[in-house]
Each structure stands twice: as structure tokens, then as C-alpha cells.
Amino acid sequence: NAGVTQTPKFQVLKTGQSMTLQCAQDMNHEYMSWYRQDPGMGLRLIHYSVGAGITDQGEVPNGYNVSRSTTEDFPLRLLSAAPSQTSVYFCASSPGTSGRNRDEQFFGPGTRLTVL
Amino acid sequence: ELKVEQNPLFLSMQEGKNYTIYCNYSTTSDRLYWYRQDPGKSLESLFVLLSNGAVKQEGRLMASLDTKARLSTLHITAAVHDLSATYFCAVVRSYNTDKLIFGTGTRLQVFP
Numbered sequence: 001n002a003g004v005t006q007t008p009k010f011q012v013l014k015t016g017q018s019m020t021l022q023c024a025q026d027m028n029h030e031y032m033s034w035y036r037q038d039p040g041m042g043l044r045l046i047h048y049s050v051g052a053g054i055t056d057q058g059e060v061p062n063g064y065n066v067s068r069s070t071t072e073d074f075p076l077r078l079l080s081a082a083p084s085q086t087s088v089y090f091c092a093s094s095p096g097t098s099g100r101n102r103d104e105q106f107f108g109p110g111t112r113l114t115v116l
Numbered sequence: 117e118l119k120v121e122q123n124p125l126f127l128s129m130q131e132g133k134n135y136t137i138y139c140n141y142s143t144t145s146d147r148l149y150w151y152r153q154d155p156g157k158s159l160e161s162l163f164v165l166l167s168n169g170a171v172k173q174e175g176r177l178m179a180s181l182d183t184k185a186r187l188s189t190l191h192i193t194a195a196v197h198d199l200s201a202t203y204f205c206a207v208v209r210s211y212n213t214d215k216l217i218f219g220t221g222t223r224l225q226v227f228p
């Protein structure tokens with residue numbers, strides 16, 4: 001099991017460029033989430049999905065789009081990058097089925113994004 | 117809206133000493149998680165606390181949950197340098213959506 005994988009690990013963009021951060025999991029988890037981590041602010045939820053075809057907004061969704069066409073993949077799209085989106089992005093998945101640990105998140109290695 | 121607060125935000129402690137990190141949250145929840153993050157790395161799950169009074173221990177770390185007080189503690193016993201990391205608590209926002217809301221983290225530094 002690779003767990004949760006993310007690509008790329010590092011990315012530098014210019015203001016206004018668009019890009020997609022990739023996330024995949026091989027644990028057959030129903031739930032997937034995207035977080036951003038900024039110094040002194042912990043992790044903030046951007047978007048999440050409770051299953052293929054179902055997505056919803058988190059705390060800080062503006063400037064980002066997601067889709068979930070398969071259980072395994074949950075890409076995050078930056079539509080027009082801004083310097084305020086410079087951050088470390090983590091993708092996570094959780095089982096989501098009934099069970100005591102259903103919302104325990106398993107994290108990918110992260111993508112460090114810089115927007116100039 | 118669920119808010120999760122941790123204190124202290126930064127903790128510098130000597131090896132061998134004991135200390136406690138606190139996690140307060142603002143609305144009802146009965147599921148709380150503790151994570152560890154090493155510098156430049158991802159988050160690793162430490163503890164899952166699923167009911168009032170739950171206590172979990174792993175090595176020098178012990179976590180507890182008081183849902184009535186909306187408080188979780190992470191107690192460090194006889195700290196060692198290897199425990200230096202940032203620790204996050206995360207609380208489930210509601211019973212249906214299973215969204216986790218994270219605290220701001222406590223950066224722990226253990227020195228000789």
C-alpha cells in the first residue's frame with residue numbers, strides 16, 4: 001500500500017497561472033480532503049469529498065476547485081494563482097464507513113507551493 | 117462554528133521533565149485526534165479518543181478526553197529529544213460530515 005500520494009512535491013508558479021495538485025489513495029477510503037498549512041495557523045480545510053461525485057467546501061475554498069470522479073483520486077485545481085496561495089498543501093483520506101475510526105485522517109507527504 | 121484552541125503554542129522543555137498540552141474546543145464533539153508533525157514532514161496519527169473519559173498511552177505520551185469540559189490533554193512524561201515536533205489536536209465538527217477541524221498546533225522543543 002502506497003497510502004496517500006501527492007504530486008508534485010514542490011511547485012513554483014507565477015501569479016495568474018493555473019495548475020492541478022494531484023492526490024491519490026489506494027486504501028479504498030470514502031472520504032478525502034485537502035488542507036493548507038500556513039505558519040501559526042494550523043491546518044485549514046479547503047475542500048472535501050465523501051465519495052465519488054460528491055464534494056463540498058471547507059473553511060477556505062475560494063480560488064480552488066475540486067472534483068472526485070473516482071474513489072482513488074481527488075485533484076485540487078488552482079484557477080488563477082495568487083501569492084496568498086503560497087502554502088503547503090496536504091491531501092488526506094479517511095475510511096468514512098461506519099466504525100469507530102471512520103474519520104481518522106491519513107495524510108499524504110504534502111506539496112510545497114510558492115506563487116510569485 | 118467549531119473552534120479548536122491549543123495551548124501553549126510553543127513549549128521549550130528540558131529532557132526528563134513533565135508537561136501537558138491542552139486542547140479546548142467550542143462545540144459538542146465526541147471524537148478527537150492527536151497528530152504529530154516533524155519539521156518538513158507530513159502528519160502522523162498518534163491517538164484516537166472516541167468517548168468521554170477515554171485515555172490512551174504510547175510510550176511517554178498520554179492523551180485524555182473530557183467531552184463535558186470540551187478538553188483534551190496530551191501529557192508528556194520524562195521528555196526526550198525525540199519528542200521534539202509539532203503536535204496537533206483535531207476535533208470532528210459534526211456527527212454527520214466527519215470533517216476534522218485542527219487546532220493551531222503546539223511546537224515542542226526538548227533540550228538536554
